[in-house]
Amino acid sequence: MKVLVTGATGFIGRRVVSRLREAGFDIRVAFHAPQPPAGANDAVALPGSDAPEEAFLALMRDVAHVVHCAALNNDRSAGEADFRAVNATLTGRLAQAAATRTAGRFIYLSSIRAVVGPGFSDTIDETTPPAPQCAYGRSKREGEIEMLEAFATAGRDGATALRLPPVYGEGMKGNLRRLMRLAATGLPLPTAALTAVRSLISHDAVAGAVTHLLTRPTPPRPTYVLGDASPVAMSEIVAAFRRGYGRPARLLPMPARPFRLLATLLGRQASWQALVATQICDPSLLASEGWTPEAGTLGRLEDLARQAG
Template sequence: MKVLVTGATGFIGRRVVGRLREAGFDIRVASRAPQPPAGADDAVELPGADAAQEAFLALMRDVTHVVHCAALNNDRSASEADFRAVNATLTGRLAQAAATRTAGRFIYLSSIRAVVGPGFSGTIGEATPPAPQCAYGRSKREGEIEMLEAFAAAGRADGTALRLPPVYGEGMKGNLRGLMRLAATGLPLPTAALAAVRSLISHDAVAGAATLLLTRPTSPRPTYVLGDASPVAMSDIIAAFRRGYCRPARLLPMPAWPIRLLATMLGGRASWQALLATQICDQSLLASEGWMPETDTLGRLEDLARRAG
């Protein structure tokens, strides 16, 4: 069986390709990058959202399954239209082609931002009502809807969206990369500003979830919320990175109000509120279906810093 993996040169896509090859799948990689990844025998260019439908149908030749990793994120210069084109329209076009030309599964890597905003505090599960708060989140939610509607229109239930919390691993970007850089400075930090608890997920665990859903005999649920086995405190994330860098934790029992005041003065009140938010992902549904979440989040983060240092 052949799997089409979009975004195969990206942070998560590379790991998905490797895991699927280990599981014995043939792979067709589709990417917007000018050069295919090393070792890719079947590599094609990923069409743009406005390409002719024939271009998307051609991608599906001899393909059984699709894992759609390509996305626009971590780009502060992108407009709402940019996010919608890549994360929603492109997803819908791919799903329409897959629903008519393939016989297997379509796995869309979505985000918890399709459900909640950065300032939300609480537990996130499959039943959490979607209420995205940013352009990125709205586009990912629209992508979920377009994907599921494409398969429903074809009378199929083979599409699923994996809602991911922040993903870590070698080559990670976004807020976790920023925290890693902050940890590398060795600056003393107030524990009161880092008390929030977050669910994270390793890119290995994401690849494992995709592999499981392509190999199990029963159809997937429409959505799954993923996360490592246990959430971790922001202070513990910093401490783990600093252990990897062989530096002291330097987390001090000082009040958080000076940082809060500074953030407010600099127009970063929303960022401050996001820093304090506790977001826990209930990953029990897919775990009950055989998926093995990562159990040593802090150890993995420490190892990332060790290898980076």
């Protein structure tokens, strides 16, 4: 059984491809680069969002399922139109072709930014009303809508969006990578700026969720919120990285008030709120359907720093 994987050379996509191959699936890689990835026996160029319909239909030849990992992530140089073209329009075009030509499932890797902004503090689950606060988040939400509408128009089920919190693993980027680099400096850090509790998820757990949804007999729900079994405090994340680097935690018990006042004076209240916001993802829906969330978050983060050191 063949699975088309977009974004297969990316941070999460590589792990998805590996797990699916271990599960016995044949893989077709859709790539953006000028040359196909090394070792890919079945590789095709991913069409642009404005490509003709025939280009998308051709991708689906002999394909049973689609896992759509390709995305424009939180790139500060990108504009609203750039995010919409890649994360919404391209997703919709792929979903339309899949709904027409495949008999299986369409899994779209979305983000919790499709429903909440960085300053949101509360638990996030499948019932959380979508209220994206940035161009990236809006485009991911539009991608979810276009995917589900394409399958509904075709009278099909089987399409689902996986809303992911920050993803960690070898090769990770973004805020977690920056936080790991900060931990590597050994500089003392104030605990007042690290009180937030966050859900994270490993790229292995994401790949496991994808494999689970492609192999279980019943169709997936329209959306799932994923996350490791237990959220972790930012201070615990820093301490785990520093254990991996073989360094002391060096977290100073300083009050939050001076930092909050400084943020206010600098006009950075939103940045402060994003820093201290607690965002807990509840993965119990997919867990109730047989998927097992990662339980050793801090140990995995420690291992990442140990390997990097």
